[in-house]
Amino acid sequence: MRDSKxxxxxxxxxxxxxxxxxxxxxxxxxxxxxxxxxxxYGEADVFTYDPGFTSTAxxxxxxxFIDGDKGVLLYRGYPIDQLAEHSNFLEVCYLLLHGELPxxxxxxxxxxxxxxxxxxxxxxxxxxxxxxxxxxxxxxxCGVVGALSAFYHDSTDINDPxxxxxxxxxxxxxxxxxxAMAYKYSTGQxxxxxxxxLHYTENFLRMTFSVPAEEYKINPVLAKALDTIxxxxxxxxxxxxxxxxxxxxxxxxxxxxxxxxxxxxxxGPAHGGANEAAxxxxxxxxxxxxxxxxxxxxxxxxxxxxxxxxxxxxxxxYDPRATAMQKQCHAVLDEVGHGDDPLLKIAMELEKIALxxxxxxxxxxxxxxxxxxxxTLRALGFPTSMFTVLFALARTVGWIAxxxxxxxxxxxxxxxxRQIYTGAALRDYVPLAKR
Numbered sequence: 001m002r003d004s005k006x007x008x009x010x011x012x013x014x015x016x017x018x019x020x021x022x023x024x025x026x027x028x029x030x031x032x033x034x035x036x037x038x039x040x041y042g043e044a045d046v047f048t049y050d051p052g053f054t055s056t057a058x059x060x061x062x063x064x065f066i067d068g069d070k071g072v073l074l075y076r077g078y079p080i081d082q083l084a085e086h087s088n089f090l091e092v093c094y095l096l097l098h099g100e101l102p103x104x105x106x107x108x109x110x111x112x113x114x115x116x117x118x119x120x121x122x123x124x125x126x127x128x129x130x131x132x133x134x135x136x137x138x139x140x141x142c143g144v145v146g147a148l149s150a151f152y153h154d155s156t157d158i159n160d161p162x163x164x165x166x167x168x169x170x171x172x173x174x175x176x177x178x179x180a181m182a183y184k185y186s187t188g189q190x191x192x193x194x195x196x197x198l199h200y201t202e203n204f205l206r207m208t209f210s211v212p213a214e215e216y217k218i219n220p221v222l223a224k225a226l227d228t229i230x231x232x233x234x235x236x237x238x239x240x241x242x243x244x245x246x247x248x249x250x251x252x253x254x255x256x257x258x259x260x261x262x263x264x265x266x267x268g269p270a271h272g273g274a275n276e277a278a279x280x281x282x283x284x285x286x287x288x289x290x291x292x293x294x295x296x297x298x299x300x301x302x303x304x305x306x307x308x309x310x311x312x313x314x315x316x317x318y319d320p321r322a323t324a325m326q327k328q329c330h331a332v333l334d335e336v337g338h339g340d341d342p343l344l345k346i347a348m349e350l351e352k353i354a355l356x357x358x359x360x361x362x363x364x365x366x367x368x369x370x371x372x373x374x375x376t377l378r379a380l381g382f383p384t385s386m387f388t389v390l391f392a393l394a395r396t397v398g399w400i401a402x403x404x405x406x407x408x409x410x411x412x413x414x415x416x417x418r419q420i421y422t423g424a425a426l427r428d429y430v431p432l433a434k435r
Contacts, residue, residue: 002408006060009033016044030065030074047418059246059409063096063401064235071317075235076100084324089230089394090114090200093172096235096401117173118194118203120181121151128185137182137389138267144178145171146260156254158407167255168400175393176200180207183386201227204393209381221335222380225328226390229373232321233391235398241265241272245399246406247415255403262399263392272388275374278309279384282343282350291349299359309371310354311364318366325372332379347375 009027012035013020021044024036034057037048050056065074073080076095083092087101094102094110102110127147131140148170149156155167181191184207192207202218205226210216236242244265248258266272285294297305312319333344351367354360377387406412 002405002410004060004411005029005062014040014044016046019044028060029062031067041418047420049420053243053417058238058243058415059406059412061238061402061405062099063405064237064398066237066314068312068314069316071315071320073236073320080232080320081324084228084231084321087231088199089227089234092231092234093397096397097168097404113169114173114200115196117170118177118196120174120177124151124178124181125191128181128191131185133186133188135186137179137186137385138263138392140182140185141178141389141392142260142264142267144182145175145263146257148174148256149254152256156256158249158252158254164255164404164407168404171255171259171400172397175396176204177207179386179389179393180204182389183208186385199223201230219335221331225332225376226380228324228328229376229390230394232325232369232373233394235395235401238402239271240268241395242399242402245403249403249406250412250414252414255400258403259396259399262395266392266395267388272391274309274370275377275391276384276387278371278374279343279378281308282346285346285350287342288346288349291346291353295353295357307350307354307365309374310360310367312368315368317364319368321369322367322372325369325376326367329372329376329379332376336379341378344375344379347371 006026006028009025011025012023014023015021021040023040025033026036027033041047048056063076065077066072075083075092076099078095078101083095087095090111091102091107093114094107124144124147127144128140131143152167152170155163155170157163177194184191189211192210192212194203194207198206198218202223205218205223206216238246241262245258245262248261249255253261269277285291294305294307297303298307333348351371354365354367360366374384374387377390378384382390
């Protein structure tokens with residue numbers, strides 16, 4: 001069990017129906033102070049009302065910190081831009097899971113464990129064939145990841161730290177293999193087995209794009225870009241899918257089921273589909289010549305058109321992940337070229353306008369990570385149906401870290417949000433013949 005790190009920060013007094021109630025206040029390392037309302041219902045017979053829980057801290061966590069007003073994102077205290085520039089995805093995985101960056105021996109051991117777990121049970125290949133050929137890859141991901149507990153039931157005891165560790169390593173290791181299999185299944189190509197002599201992201205690219213008829217050569221520029229995407233998406237505090245994983249885990253569900261729940265939540269277009277929405281917007285624009293027309297529509301307060309991939313719900317200043325993603329996006333485009341893809345040409349012209357137009361600069365509507373990642377993934381050759389799958393692949397380690405932290409939290413209880421009931425008041429049953 002982990003010890004609480006929150007500190008007392010005074011108290012507040014709530015007056016309700018002429019009675020005063022004392023609410024203890026606490027502070028963490030960073031961020032605003034919080035009021036403890038756990039005893040409020042028992043003392044005052046009143047709940048708090050917070051749709052979406054946007055003003056409610058549901059847990060104590062020392063994994064990720066976001067300051068949206070300042071444009072800050074920290075993994076275990078490390079700025080995201082430093083990790084994206086100097087680290088690699090597996091090292092970030094170790095950091096999120098263990099709280100510290102690994103030394104050389106620790107990283108070698110961790111890397112070896114993940115590499116040796118990348119194979120999936122051979123019967124899973126038969127499991128895939130139960131899906132329609134045109135099934136959405138995210139539908140396949142939900143089903144296959146949820147089914148892992150049927151194949152690896154020797155690591156589902158959440159009370160055993162060793163089994164939790166094995167399950168964590170299995171999920172991180174097998175997610176690229178499963179994602180690549182989902183892609184291959186949709187294209188009708190044969191599954192490609194992992195290679196233990198390749199790095200994590202290189203292995204995934206090979207399993208996704210290689211074919212038996214010819215040798216696949218890893219392009220280091222493309223591998224670095226995808227690895228950076230994975231780092232930037234690895235965790236993002238208590239978002240909808242992470243909260244889903246924690247809520248599912250609070251019931252004692254096995255880790256594979258919890259991660260499947262997170263994947264299902266991520267599939268929602270309001271959460272994991274933002275980069276796909278950005279590309280759909282580029283398709284709507286259609287050509288570089290039409291960009292001024294759509295810029296005017298975006299500025300018109302009476303027009304419902306929105307520039308997708310610009311600004312961010314959480315980051316009111318700028319998205320700290322966007323700078324690193326912009327660098328990789330341009331590196332990929334320089335490597336593979338725009339080719340004849342009109343969307344990439346539109347995207348680059350739109351970026352120039354958004355970074356120089358006073359309307360966007362004044363409102364801080366800068367291109368965010370979804371804008372750049374969508375363009376990058378398209379340039380890498382991924383269809384839009386795979387975008388959220390790649391998001392899930394990257395976010396798996398964050399979900400696991402958050403799930404593991406929840407398991408060890410002595411204050412954690414099964415999730416049970418309250419409600420304001422607005423239905424019918426108490427009434428008596430009337431027999432059918434008298435209605």
